[in-house]
Amino acid sequence: MSAGRLLSVLLLLQSRGRMSARAIAEELGVSVRTAYRDVERLQGAGVPVCAEPGRGGGYRLLDGYRTRLTGMSEGEARALLFAGLPGAAADLGLAAEVTAARLKLLAALPAGLRDEAVRTAAVFHVDAPGWYREPDRTPHLPVFVDATLTRRVVEARYRRWRAPQEVSRRLRPYGLVLKSGVWYVVAATEGGTAATYRVSQVLDAVPAEERFEPPRDFDLAAYWAAYLEEFQARRYTGTATLRLSPRGRRRLPDNVAPEVVRAVDATATAVGGDGWVEAVVPTESTAHACGELLRLGADVEVVAPAELRRAMAETVGTLARAYGLPGSA
Incomplete structure (x- = not known):
């Protein structure tokens, strides 16, 4: 049973009011039978979910009941994206925010769901780096995190494999990718197209005052998929x-x-x-x-x-x- 899915059911009922089991199932991509079981688990955890039979009926929360995620800062909300990746959160400089956000999230859950969420978290651990090598050292990663979110240009000195090995670039970071424990920044130079830079190869990074706007049609996931395909084509000659x-x-x-x-x-x-x-x-x-x-x-x-x-x-x-x-x- 997924504690995360139970929380999704709870938030769906809170935001949409009355919903049928079929509507819940379609929203979460599960079977109707699973939706029924999830509602029963919520009720068993002490959440006041009421069943209304008949045409136009369904499930709803008791009037006045709400689960609250209060006092959450912008950084903590952002950190929720990495709550299941503590190593990545630490790399990004969000370790403290992830801890605080997790505690607030747990505090906002009903007791039954809170216990299940704690049990779930205790039996899963993600270790992204591959075997037989040390993780990359990325002291400049937080600079690119902030620059990506605030759309600020970064003055960077970068070490590459071909001569000249050390180059200086004014980068406009569009996004960050974690691949097999290695961080990459996807960025463009002024007037240039997006390119991929390994963050551990950045020798120096200083945010500039200049701001930028990424292309409106830029899609990080699509870019990365195309980059991997091109990389394989270039790799095997x-x-x-x-x-x-x-x-x-x-x-x-x-x-x-x-x-x-x-x-x-x-x-x-x-x-x-x-x-x-x-x-x-x-x-x-x-x-x-x-x-x-x-x-x-x-x-x-x-x-x-x-x-x-x-x-x-x-x-x-x-x-x-x-x-x-x-x-x-």
């Missing part, structure tokens, strides 16, 4: 033909990108009777592919292209010489 042992294929998800795993599943054909398969996979660059495939050791063989096969052989030969193996001179 070639292909490689591989042979994989059964063990190598099992180890793929832990060592290569999901796109490579899907390509193996889609193109794998048996070679010999020992379970080895041959498949065609996308590759970024020779050096990158070599580094990833070496993780699979003897469970992978590069068939083509010749450049990647040669890079693998040279790396293995260098390792053999480093360890003084016979015949590796």
Whole structure:
């Protein structure tokens, strides 16, 4: 049972007055039977929900009953968006506001719903960063949060991968994205189109007095979806033909990108009777592919292209010489 959905039913009845179970179900995207159960749970939690039978009837709150979310500041209301993401809230500088908003929200709930909300919160935890790496350090993230909300230009110094590595930009931040524990700011320069900047690569950020208006048709979610699609197209510039042992294929998800795993599943054909398969996979660059495939050791063989096969052989030969193996001179 979702405590959040029960609160939604309560607020629906409070804001709209009388509603049928079918109307509640349609509004929340659940079955009518679930809507009936939710109303019963509200009644069991002490909320005075009255049932009015007959044509035009439905459920309504007892006259004069209201749940109040009082004394909530703008920052606390904003923080409610991140109440389920404490790490993200802390990154954004909203940790204190999230705590205060949560306490006020719990205080405003009827006792039954409050207990259920506390139980629900106790059994879910979100840890956004991926395995095997430290979270990004983003000391300038709060600057971009404020600038995004107040539509203020930011004077930023940014470190990028190509030369010159350090550049200065006057950014107009349109929005922020948290992807796999990494924060990105989507921003435009004066007269430019929106671009993506990794916040941990910002060396300095100072808000300016200048204000801006984002394009009226800008949609952050749509922009990000298009950006990811373009990124994948730019990321994979070639292909490689591989042979994989059964063990190598099992180890793929832990060592290569999901796109490579899907390509193996889609193109794998048996070679010999020992379970080895041959498949065609996308590759970024020779050096990158070599580094990833070496993780699979003897469970992978590069068939083509010749450049990647040669890079693998040279790396293995260098390792053999480093360890003084016979015949590796």
